[in-house]
Amino acid sequence: MRIEKCYFCSGPVYPGHGMMFVRNDCKVFRFCKSKCHKNFKKKRNPRKTRWTKAFRKASGKELTVDNSLEFEKRRNTPVKYRRELWGKTVEAMKKVEEIKRKRQSRFIMNRLKKGKQLEKTEAINEVKKNIHLIKAPHAGKAKQMEDKMVQKLAEDVEMDGAD
Amino acid sequence: MALYNFKKIMVVPTSKEFIDITLSKTQRKTPTVIHKHYQIHRIRHFYMRKVKFTQQNYHDRLSQILTDFPKLDDIHPFYADLMNVLYDKDHYKLALGQINIAKNLIDNVSKDYVRLMKYGDSLYRCKQLKRAALGRMCTIMKRQKQSLEYLEQVRQHLSRLPTIDPNTRTLLLCGYPNVGKSSFINKVTRADVEVQPYAFTTKSLFVGHMDYKYLRWQVVDTPGILDHPLEERNTIEMQAITALAHLRSAVLYVMDLSEQCGHTLKQQLELFNNIRPLFANKPLLVVANKCDIKKISELTEEDKACDKLLAARVDSKMKGKKVHDVLNRLHLAMPAKRDDKPRPPFIPEGAKVGRKTMEVDAPKRKTERDLEMEMGDDYVLDLQKYWDLMNQDEKHDVIPEIWEGHNIADYIDPEIMKNLEDLEKEEELKVKAGEYESEEESEDEEMQEIRQLAKQIREKRKMKIVCSKEKDVHGPRMPRTVKKVERKTLEKEMGGLGLDMTGKDAVSRFSFSSHYAVNARRSRSVTVLKKRKREASVAPTSRTRSQSASRPPRDQSGVRDPKMAKKAKKLMKSQQKDMNRQGKKGEADRHVFDLKPKHLFSGKRKSGTNDHR
Numbered sequence: 001m002r003i004e005k006c007y008f009c010s011g012p013v014y015p016g017h018g019m020m021f022v023r024n025d026c027k028v029f030r031f032c033k034s035k036c037h038k039n040f041k042k043k044r045n046p047r048k049t050r051w052t053k054a055f056r057k058a059s060g061k062e063l064t065v066d067n068s069l070e071f072e073k074r075r076n077t078p079v080k081y082r083r084e085l086w087g088k089t090v091e092a093m094k095k096v097e098e099i100k101r102k103r104q105s106r107f108i109m110n111r112l113k114k115g116k117q118l119e120k121t122e123a124i125n126e127v128k129k130n131i132h133l134i135k136a137p138h139a140g141k142a143k144q145m146e147d148k149m150v151q152k153l154a155e156d157v158e159m160d161g162a163d
Numbered sequence: 164m165a166l167y168n169f170k171k172i173m174v175v176p177t178s179k180e181f182i183d184i185t186l187s188k189t190q191r192k193t194p195t196v197i198h199k200h201y202q203i204h205r206i207r208h209f210y211m212r213k214v215k216f217t218q219q220n221y222h223d224r225l226s227q228i229l230t231d232f233p234k235l236d237d238i239h240p241f242y243a244d245l246m247n248v249l250y251d252k253d254h255y256k257l258a259l260g261q262i263n264i265a266k267n268l269i270d271n272v273s274k275d276y277v278r279l280m281k282y283g284d285s286l287y288r289c290k291q292l293k294r295a296a297l298g299r300m301c302t303i304m305k306r307q308k309q310s311l312e313y314l315e316q317v318r319q320h321l322s323r324l325p326t327i328d329p330n331t332r333t334l335l336l337c338g339y340p341n342v343g344k345s346s347f348i349n350k351v352t353r354a355d356v357e358v359q360p361y362a363f364t365t366k367s368l369f370v371g372h373m374d375y376k377y378l379r380w381q382v383v384d385t386p387g388i389l390d391h392p393l394e395e396r397n398t399i400e401m402q403a404i405t406a407l408a409h410l411r412s413a414v415l416y417v418m419d420l421s422e423q424c425g426h427t428l429k430q431q432l433e434l435f436n437n438i439r440p441l442f443a444n445k446p447l448l449v450v451a452n453k454c455d456i457k458k459i460s461e462l463t464e465e466d467k468a469c470d471k472l473l474a475a476r477v478d479s480k481m482k483g484k485k486v487h488d489v490l491n492r493l494h495l496a497m498p499a500k501r502d503d504k505p506r507p508p509f510i511p512e513g514a515k516v517g518r519k520t521m522e523v524d525a526p527k528r529k530t531e532r533d534l535e536m537e538m539g540d541d542y543v544l545d546l547q548k549y550w551d552l553m554n555q556d557e558k559h560d561v562i563p564e565i566w567e568g569h570n571i572a573d574y575i576d577p578e579i580m581k582n583l584e585d586l587e588k589e590e591e592l593k594v595k596a597g598e599y600e601s602e603e604e605s606e607d608e609e610m611q612e613i614r615q616l617a618k619q620i621r622e623k624r625k626m627k628i629v630c631s632k633e634k635d636v637h638g639p640r641m642p643r644t645v646k647k648v649e650r651k652t653l654e655k656e657m658g659g660l661g662l663d664m665t666g667k668d669a670v671s672r673f674s675f676s677s678h679y680a681v682n683a684r685r686s687r688s689v690t691v692l693k694k695r696k697r698e699a700s701v702a703p704t705s706r707t708r709s710q711s712a713s714r715p716p717r718d719q720s721g722v723r724d725p726k727m728a729k730k731a732k733k734l735m736k737s738q739q740k741d742m743n744r745q746g747k748k749g750e751a752d753r754h755v756f757d758l759k760p761k762h763l764f765s766g767k768r769k770s771g772t773n774d775h776r
Contacts, residue, residue, distance in 0.1 A: 001564050002564070002565075002570050002572070003565060003568060003569070003570055067585070067589065068586060071574055071576075071579070071582065072569060072570075073573060074573060075572075075575070075576070079575050079577065080553065081552055081560070081562060083560060085575070085577070086571070086575070088579065088580060089571060089574050089575055089579055090563065090571065092574065092583045093566055093569060093571070093574050095583060096574075096583065096586065097569075099586060099587075099590055106598065120610070122617075123613055124613055124617075126617040126620055126621070127613050127616045127617050127620065130620045131620070133620050133623045133624060133627075134619050135660060136657070136661050139660055139661025140661055140663075142663060143663065
């Protein structure tokens with residue numbers, strides 16, 4: 001039993017699911033669902049179809065080169081079964097998975113940070129240009145003026161009083 | 164030479180087929196149309212032609228059969244004898260004789276009826292004569308059914324005989340059945356004769372060819388001969404005898420030393436003596452076969468003596484170049500020694516082992532099937548017990564394959580622990596370097612306020628867009644000044660923007676009552692109108708947009724009194740009547756719905772008009 005990878009979307013193909021296509025040159029293609037299969041038949045390039053993992057890796061949206069990703073790979077030399085080795089492997093798998101997850105999310109976070117910066121500048125621009133939709137430019141100015149005048153008068157009065 | 168053309172004999176059809184073929188040929192190849200009003204000589208000629216044509220056909224075909232089949236007197240005595248053995252000379256001759264008779268009879272019939280037809284005086288008569296003639300010929304042919312069948316069989320068998328040329332160099336193999344003659348011919352030539360453990364596997368003569376000294380040699384394999392007098396021999400043995408008798412060849416008498424053929428050496432010798440007369444004038448060779456099973460040295464004294472005798476006889480009888488040649492061929496060639504280096508034959512280990520196992524019956528390994536039989540119902544197929552692991556007690560473990568969507572087999576690596584350690588160290592370093600700390604962006608108050616404002620701006624903008632989309636732009640658009648603006652709305656709007664709307668100042672500044680038309684006051688019904696009087700309250704303080712308010716509506720301008728107004732209205736209505744009746748939208752509506760409606764232009768006009776039909 002193996003969980004294969006779908007050729008198109010790189011998703012997992014569990015046993016009993018999906019389809020397998022063998023081409024005349026003996027290359028095997030596995031698909032997880034008919035969506036991937038139909039896209040393949042339409043000769044679409046998975047590296048250009050935005051929702052596939054292949055696209056995300058090819059366009060740098062996800063972590064591609066990392067040590068934690070080197071653990072899972074297809075090896076060609078079989079290893080004879082040893083209980084302690086298998087046990088250790090399972091433990092290792094769990095730890096590696098954790099680290100992998102952390103690193104992947106870190107990568108994506110870093111990528112999205114730039115967006116936040118852009119958002120900030122945009123807000124500032126927006127406010128600068130279109131503030132008139134919320135607040136009239138000289139709103140409250142009259143009152144301000146009045147207050148100022150009142151204040152001035154008060155001061156004058158004070159000053160007069162002092163004299 | 165006729166000898167080799169046995170394959171070229173024409174197929175002999177069955178009697179029924181023969182008749183069918185000939186009659187249909189007559190039908191096709193002769194004219195078919197005749198009428199009774201034709202001239203009598205024409206009719207006669209027509210029917211005579213048919214009779215003659217049929218006769219000619221029969222004659223030709225039968226002659227062909229007669230010439231194709233070989234005459235036993237004309238062919239080589241070997242073939243004659245062989246055919247006699249196989250097909251019985253008398254029967255053969257009889258069959259051919261019958262065919263000949265039939266041919267003659269048919270000729271006679273045709274002659275008679277043609278003569279008769281000369282005196283036929285009507286179409287009917289001639290036709291009957293023709294019918295009778297053809298009928299008789301066909302009856303004659305029907306009677307030949309047996310002969311034709313027999314000849315067909317003979318032909319088929321004859322075509323399958325091996326082409327033995329009695330005049331070339333030949334080697335003839337003979338001996339008891341199962342001594343190894345067919346095996347010998349298989350080895351020496353490219354022939355593929357069946358070799359089986361039972362006697363009389365070879366039932367007829369077989370020919371093979373081989374090359375020696377740039378010459379082609381025929382090797383003839385015969386069926387085995389048993390030891391009994393000539394009269395009692397069956398067809399198969401007779402073939403061998405025939406071959407022996409007639410073919411001028413070197414004879415190889417094959418003997419089986421190991422007596423595997425089922426006959427002792429003595430019996431074989433006796434046979435040899437019995438057929439000795441057949442070997443007259445022929446170079447003879449005695450072949451001792453199957454010596455891998457029993458070597459000559461293992462023969463008993465008696466046998467040896469016989470051998471010796473044989474050998475002596477053989478020596479005395481050997482003559483002729485041919486035999487010498489053949490002898491050389493049959494001896495084992497020993498290469499001359501180049502040097503003293505011993506060169507023993509090389510037998511690989513596996514062959515030796517194989518031979519040993521063949522000789523000794525080694526105890527076989529216990530198979531799963533044996534186990535199953537032993538244990539009966541308790542037996543469980545457990546292939547894992549044969550596994551060869553480092554720890555033998557782990558053999559029956561259940562091996563995990565998948566964890567959380569990952570294949571464990573992809574992670575198996577003898578160095579996985581080392582790699583994991585490296586990875587963890589790396590991770591620690593990274594954590595220390597602070598890569599994983601999420602930056603909580605503590606924005607200052609100002610930034611937050613700006614964000615808030617931006618949000619409000621965006622919302623307001625969206626609202627405005629939606630509102631403007633909802634406005635009805637397709638109908639007639641009234642200028643802004645026509646509408647009345649409520650004080651309340653203005654207050655609310657300006658208040659929302661932060662401007663203070665209380666106080667008279669605002670009112671005086673935005674004197675909307677003067678600015679905008681007060682349409683609410685003017686109702687649709689025509690009220691008392693003063694001549695050129697304006698509404699008192701509508702006293703314009705500024706000239707800017709007040710003139711539109713002062714203009715009277717169109718249906719009241721230039722109208723003096725109610726009487727005139729009435730008349731004006733009446734005129735308006737009368738003009739509209741027409742348009743309304745025709746369903747027009749207005750003055751300018753010139754749309755024609757259907758210039759040529761079908762129901763007015765098609766069909767017959769029964770009584771009257773074209774407005775309706």
